[in-house]
Amino acid sequence: MIRDSVQDLAADFPREYWRECVEEYRFPQEYWDALADAGWLGVAIPEEYGGEGLGMLEMTIVIEELSRAGTMGGIVFVLTPVFGGIGIQRHGTPEQKEEYLPRIANGDVTFCMGLTEAAAGTNTLNIDTMAEEVGDGEWEVSGQKMFISGVENADTMLLVSRTAEFDKSNPTGGVTLFLVEDPAERDAIDLTHVEVELPWFEKQYQVDIDGLRVTEDDVLGTVDGGLYLLWDTLNTERIAGAASALGGGLRAVDLAVDYANDRNVFGAPIGSHQAIQHPIAESYAKLTAAREVTYKAAKLWDEDEDCGTEANSASLLTSEFGLEAADRAIQTHGGNGFTPEYEVFDIWRNLRLTKTAPVSNEMILNYLGEHELGMPRSY
Secondary structure, three states, X not given: OHHHHHHHHHOOOOHHHHHHHHHHOOOOHHHHHHHHHOOOOOOOOOHXXXXXXXXXXXXXXXXXXXXXXOOOHHHHHHHHHHHHHHHHHHHOOHHHHHHHHHHXXXXXXXXXXXXXXXOOOOOHHHOOOEEEEEEOOEEEEEEEEEEEEOOOOXXXXXXXXXXXXXXXXXXXXXXXXXXXXXXXXXXXXXXEEEOOOOOOOOOEEEEEEEEEEEEHHHEEOOOOEHHHHHHHHHHHHHHHHHHHHHHHHHHHHHHHHHHHXXXXXXXXXXXXXXXXXXXXXXXXXXXXXHHHHHHHXXXXXXXXXXXXXXXXXXXXXXXXXXXXHHHHHHHHHHHHHHOOOOOHHHHHHHHHHOOOOOOOHHHHHHHHHHHHOOOOOOO
């Protein structure tokens, strides 16, 4: 039922709609509103806050089907329903839950994430953004964030900042999460567009912060305990990202099949030749296997079980297999695969990102090697 409903919704937003959004850097408001009206933005938000009261497994299926239908549902879900919705649901105060969760479910609020810094990269412990205490329950934040997606459209930024200097005796302490309203409108925040070669409707920014005032009411979770809260939602980020890559890979397979059945060369559809047929079939098999790992990770998370291995494995496999499927779809299309009239090259570019962000596949392998296989720390 979820798949059918999502497919029906996605059918109202053809490729021409998305091309216009990308070319104009225009937020897909009509799509966002449709997701809200159908209840999908609140799929994992409790019913008492206006959500559907379902779980990560259902959200995974929604994201997969949206991506497979050719829409850009992946990052929409990661930033707002995951980091915003799940983060606040699990760690917000009663007042924050009442303020944000109904608005996430009905589409009235969007989030961005202020985490990445140029000097820190993957090493979040090394961030320099600092919140200096200037009064009882008040801080002044200064620093610089890099590759921040969608801040120009966001109603709220989940800002990751230090509230204490790095301490080797307590390396994971001293980091706090702040909910910053209307980040693009704040005088203390300056945005610089960073050009990237991705077909996306939102821009990437360097975010310079100088003297941003925040209060204890803006703190998500506990002061100095934000890193644990961040890690708590990382598995959901991995699962949502995997669902998006899975759907993108299956989209590439679907387009390759359609083209291979329609394109005739030497008197027969090219899909009748094993050199074309077998790589597409192999990619489909790999992606369906990766889907099982992704669903298992989501189910474990819903059951409040440890899913680190499954979530990381899902992220790794869907990015590798999805990208491979897109590459094979391009090869199936021949020269047409590189033209704007066909979709497969854009799919390849977006899926290539999944090997690098939000976490590199090398770091995922480090996690599996150390935490699952018991090998020495390798970095």
